[in-house]
Amino acid sequence: MPTGAQVRDAGLAPPAADALLARIAGRSRAVVTLDAQAAAEALFGDAMPANLLLVGAAYQAGVLPVSAAAIEWAVELNGVAVAANTAAFRWGRVAVADPAAFAAAVPSAAVRDPEPCGLDLGELAGETRRLVDVRAAGLVAYQSARTARRYVADVQAVWRAERALGEDTRFSEAVARGLHRLTAYKDEYEVARLLTDPVFEARLAAEVPGGTRMRYRLHPPVLKALGRRRKIALGPWMRPVLRTLAKGKVVRGTPLDPFGRTEVRRLERALRDEYRARVLRLAGTLTPGTYDTAVAAAEAAELVRGYEDVKLAGVVRYRARLAELGLGEGRLRPERSTPRARPRDS
Numbered sequence: 591m592p593t594g595a596q597v598r599d600a601g602l603a604p605p606a607a608d609a610l611l612a613r614i615a616g617r618s619r620a621v622v623t624l625d626a627q628a629a630a631e632a633l634f635g636d637a638m639p640a641n642l643l644l645v646g647a648a649y650q651a652g653v654l655p656v657s658a659a660a661i662e663w664a665v666e667l668n669g670v671a672v673a674a675n676t677a678a679f680r681w682g683r684v685a686v687a688d689p690a691a692f693a694a695a696v697p698s699a700a701v702r703d704p705e706p707c708g709l710d711l712g713e714l715a716g717e718t719r720r721l722v723d724v725r726a727a728g729l730v731a732y733q734s735a736r737t738a739r740r741y742v743a744d745v746q747a748v749w750r751a752e753r754a755l756g757e758d759t760r761f762s763e764a765v766a767r768g769l770h771r772l773t774a775y776k777d778e779y780e781v782a783r784l785l786t787d788p789v790f791e792a793r794l795a796a797e798v799p800g801g802t803r804m805r806y807r808l809h810p811p812v813l814k815a816l817g818r819r820r821k822i823a824l825g826p827w828m829r830p831v832l833r834t835l836a837k838g839k840v841v842r843g844t845p846l847d848p849f850g851r852t853e854v855r856r857l858e859r860a861l862r863d864e865y866r867a868r869v870l871r872l873a874g875t876l877t878p879g880t881y882d883t884a885v886a887a888a889e890a891a892e893l894v895r896g897y898e899d900v901k902l903a904g905v906v907r908y909r910a911r912l913a914e915l916g917l918g919e920g921r922l923r924p925e926r927s928t929p930r931a932r933p934r935d936s
Contacts, residue, residue, distance in 0.1 A: 598685065624685050630678060632696040639678035646682020658683070685844055709738055712746055718759050721766040723846060725774075725902045731783070732774045744769060744866060751873035761876070765869050770890030772865050775858040776897070779842055781808070782835035785830050788835045806832070854898060861905065865891055868917065890915075 606727050624647050626640040633639075642665070647890050648654050658679075665675045697717045711719055713720040729738040729923055748763045755885060774780070784790065785806060805823040841847045850856070872884040891909040894904045 595715040620638045622647055622686055629696045634674055639674050642678035643682040646679040647685050648685040650686035714749055714753040718762040718766055726790055748873045751876045762887035764885055768888050770889050772862040780837040786833045786836055886915055887917055
């Protein structure tokens with residue numbers, strides 16, 4: 591891909607895995623399938639070696655015209671997580687050579703339990719409960735337990751309205767995904783938190799032991815507004831600054847938020863509030879005849895993704911989709927950044 595290339599259509603969904611595999615199987619003599627990410631997490635507690643698992647499987651299937659010794663030599667020469675990557679390559683070979691042994695070694699690869707959020711999820715069950723459990727835990731880290739509790743309560747309200755109709759859970763599942771997406775928008779505080787997360791830093795240290803030339807490659811909106819089109823590289827001295835910035839999440843969305851006054855940040859908060867109001871309103875009037883429309887409206891949030899210009903283009907698609915569903919409410923306007931006596935819940 592050329593340097594500087596961007597994804598222009600963030601709303602383009604990948605094909606369903608089952609359908610894609612069926613098409614490949616119809617045009618191939620043999621197909622080897624492997625959930626490499628789940629297997630890597632089961633074997634190593636980390637998804638990073640997944641690529642070498644796939645390389646091992648491809649080699650054992652006879653589609654790589656190089657020797658196993660050459661591949662392992664390349665891993666050693668690269669010098670990054672040599673032991674883990676070598677082991678992953680060998681486990682990938684086992685997946686093809688002895689599928690039964692591989693399945694016995696990673697029986698829970700596809701069903702690893704997420705960390706529970708620790709909140710009362712009440713009557714939620716099935717896939718909706720799983721989605722909320724994972725995302726509520728993320729919201730605690732993203733902002734606060736208060737934000738997570740409000741998210742849970744909103745999905746519970748949708749769940750109860752949905753249960754009054756029957757067993758279908760598509761609406762509550764879509765709301766669990768969409769409301770989280772629009773609530774946990776990635777701003778300056780969240781980028782700083784993720785870059786200084788102890789788990790991330792530990793994994794990085796394991797991948798590059800003894801590394802001393804770490805750089806943070808960032809593209810602050812302020813610099814972009816000034817015309818800089820590329821990311822800048824900042825050295826390890828930036829870590830204390832990022833850790834301090836991560837703690838600034840407590841002022842996110844309040845009058846004290848220095849980043850929250852930009853048009854994009856105000857729009858992100860307006861999108862969240864408008865989406866929440868819409869799905870709760872749809873839940874309040876839910877009938878068998880309106881159910882599919884409610885599901886489609888909740889799923890429309892998936893169109894809002896990416897950063898800055900990509901996100902703004904997604905918002906246009908989001909509004910267009912709502913208009914198609916007969917739910918358009920005119921042009922969404924960012925909230926007014928007026929002082930408040932009490933900080934808003936972000």
